[in-house]
Amino acid sequence: MYTLYEMALSGNCYKCRLALQQLGIPYERVAVDVSGGEQYRAPFRQMNLNSKVPVLKISETEALPESNAILFFLAERSRLMPQASLARAQVMQWLFFEQYSHEPYIATVRFWKKFTANPDAYRADIARCMPKGEKALAVMNEHLGQHIFFVDNQYSIADIALYAYTHVAEEGGYQLSRYPAVQAWLRRVEQTPGFVPITA
Template sequence: MLKLYSTRSSGNAYKVRLALAHLRLAFTEIEIDIFAGENRTPEFLALNPEGRVPLLQLEDGTILAESNAILFYLAEDTGLVPAGRRGRAEVLRWMFFEQNNHEPGIAQARFWLREVRGGRELRTHDVDRWMEEGYGALAIMERHLAGRAFFVGESLTVADLALYPHTLLAPEGDFDLAPFDNVRAWLNRVAAQPGHMPMDWRPLRYAA
């Protein structure tokens, strides 16, 4: 069975869990508590020397890293990845945007303010930069979603699944989504898709 090394509060891990839910793939989930250093044990570093989650272990033991690469792997040849070459390029465009422009600001703000509870004062300069970058990314999403139901084409793709978790969680990083009508409508649309699962979803098979 597929084995997912995941941290429940991680937006990047939620992406993969969402894709697995949509594709109705059974998997064993292994919770890695990064605040307890479980991503720094010799066992975990043997799987991924970078010490990062999520990791997906295939049945033959192969390890796949990087949430968006895992999403593309799982969804190739399914309705979540367009069949055409140009559509795949569009999907990848938004997935690279997510990793280069969206996640760095939004997820770091959330991690520092909400998970570490570090406050604004200790890292005012960084928090200001994360907010600026994050709002810039949200503005690009808002413009792109004008008149569109999903990021690429007419139905849900891995581009939506890649962008959904950190956008949903942005308010935990002090982002105000109120001005972003199209983004909020899109969040609701993604959550209303058949097969969608909330972040606290636990799969039927769960590692002890």
């Protein structure tokens, strides 16, 4: 059985839980005390030298960090990964987009506003990041105006990766009402078989 080392309200950790649930893969959850620095201690660093959650413990000797790498591993030969070469590459395209153009702005602003004791200390950083987050949402909205899901109009890990932080973007101050195609897509994701919310 796999073991997921995580922080429950992290979108990156939620991606992995959602994929595991929707694929019906049994797993155990282990909460990592990130605020207490557990991720920097030797037992955790043996699994991930980068000292970040999530980590998927695959066996006694193998562990896989990085949320999108975990998604890719779990989705191989499943309904969450297309088989055609171009479609698979397009899934990767959106995974890279999520980590480079989306998550650094959507997730980070949410973190500063929701999980830090003094969000005002990050006012300049928030002002710098918000336009880039809006740009990512606009790109998504334009694409989803023409597509049901991100790749081949079929639900995949590309949707899981982008759903995780998009659906809580308003906790960072983003107004999703400005992006109706994104809102409609969020509702479609929530209707997929085996869906669970981030708080589950």
